Amino acid sequence: MIEGLNPALILIVGALLVPLIPQPARRVYVVVLPLLSMLQLVLHPFGTFAEVALFNMTLETFRLDGLSFVFGLIFHIAAVLGVIYAIHDDDPIHPTAGLIYAGAAIGAAFAGDLLTLFVYWELTAASSVFLIWARRTETAFNAGMRYLIIQVGSGVILLAGLIVYFSDTGSIAFNEMNLETTAGKLIFLAFGIKCAFPFLHNWLQDTYPEATASGTVLLSAFTTKLAVYALARGYAGTEILIWIGAVMTAFPIFYAVIENDLRRVLAYSLNNQLGFMVVAVGIGTPLALNGAAAHAFCHILYKALLFMSMGAVLLRAGTCKGSELGGLYKSMPFTTVCCIIGAASISAFPLFSGFVSKSMIISAVAGEHLTLVWLMLIFASAGVFHHSGIKIPYFAFFAHDSGIRCEEAPLSMRVAMGITAALCIGIGVFPGALYAILPYPVDYVPYTAAHVITQLQLLMYSALAFTVMMLWKIYPPELKSVNLDTDWFYRKAAVKALTPVAALTSGATGTLFGQLNRISTGAISSLNKAAGPQARLSRPIESTNMVALVVGALLIFLALYLI
């Protein structure tokens, strides 16, 4: 352990060396690097380190406390699992971009001031887009551009907020903020974009499913949970977050039911899970904030596991569309089991990780007696089981046999899935280990008879509803389709509205530049006449003339001197 050395720097600098290291050494290096960085984090004492004075500002580049530690730790675990998952792929883009991205997210979580936060915030965007482009298709390229514009846009809004904040307060420290000031509102909006608030959410569902199999696993871990961390740091107890979060838990599940691309279904359920964390941050009590941190921790693992299993399906079966899959349990039994473990965890079955974290949030909501919010969260819990817990494994691995026969996932993918699945179960069975690292002391017992029975009732009757609807053929079949979401406004409506404007502008600029062109051509030709190769000024002067000129000048100088 080197005191004051930010683990983020180990990752970012170390990641830049990845492409230079030949295989097979690279395979070892990409796993050892985040493990070393994690060791540095775990052994490091809490406090503020690596302070840098810049003009009249103080940058606190490494702030380690209870809250940032949990996020820093889980980001490291996700980085290790993400690179192991991608080891079979010789393309250096995944480990390089992935580790820089992880480092940026960790650096942002450890930022004690807004300027450091901004720098890492933008670096997460700039590094992660390569995980989408790594798919190397036109669709992925376009999706990556949309992603980049929105993510960088969030950073620019953060920068604007930071400038206003600095001019208002003379400080750039990243601590509790409020929505009364302009700066507070701008920074809140920047966080909200990355956190996929309702109506700001669609970059997530639009772009994550377009990334590579390994890319989506990494993408799912960092950006949105960094935003949850930033909200917990800056806006804990801000009441509007309770309502924003409650809407976030509910509306994506409607889309998830009818979405055909199973990785997009997972992106919707990711959005839904973020809602639980946002509600918890909005409540802001120690129990709720512990719940938000614990849920982010568990969520990163089971969501990664689900994306890993769907990534394996994409790699082996060549598609992730529910309408084309089915019966894959015969070809990919290991992946099937891992997917089911991820599904049980996200659905918060007792003995799986989601149960021990989500019940903290639900208890915090119940403790505040927020009836409507509580009803929404319970509905969303049943709904997430419905689409992530049942729909994903059912349509991919069971349902009608699609006839696809393929190989089981490669070894590296199976190792990553196996470790992640073990962690999901381990946390569910021994929640004490997770509770021990939460930011506030934990006085919470997840396994009471009432918790377990009511949760099982909720889940099993959701399963019963699914079964009844399948048997009666009410359940909507998987269809080749896309569903309109808010991206329609900028992918269709804006394009349509702006096309005549663009034509007009291009016409106008054409005329303008035509005129400018004529004027400048005229100017150039007259300049050419005056000073070009044939012009009087450009003619060579003979050396005798030159000497005469110099002598003449000297004589004049002498004459003037003597006078």
Added chain:
Amino acid sequence: MTEQNDKYTWFDKPANVKKIIAALCVVCALLLVAEFFYHKHPHFAVEEWFGFYAFYGFVMCVLLVLAAKLMRVVLMRDEDYYD
């Protein structure tokens, strides 16, 4: 296409699928019976209702699916809509 992949499995028998459904029904019934055997400490009045979570889970899931089906009418487009 290996032989191992094409083996006839337990899930392929319709009778076994019926067994799974029957097991689910038994579990659901037992969970309602369990209502009598644990101490409730409700935060909300509805939690005191008999089998509230079971009822709510079932009804809300049906409503969720019906609403989502309606959404399809308005929101569904061809797969290459954006291309």
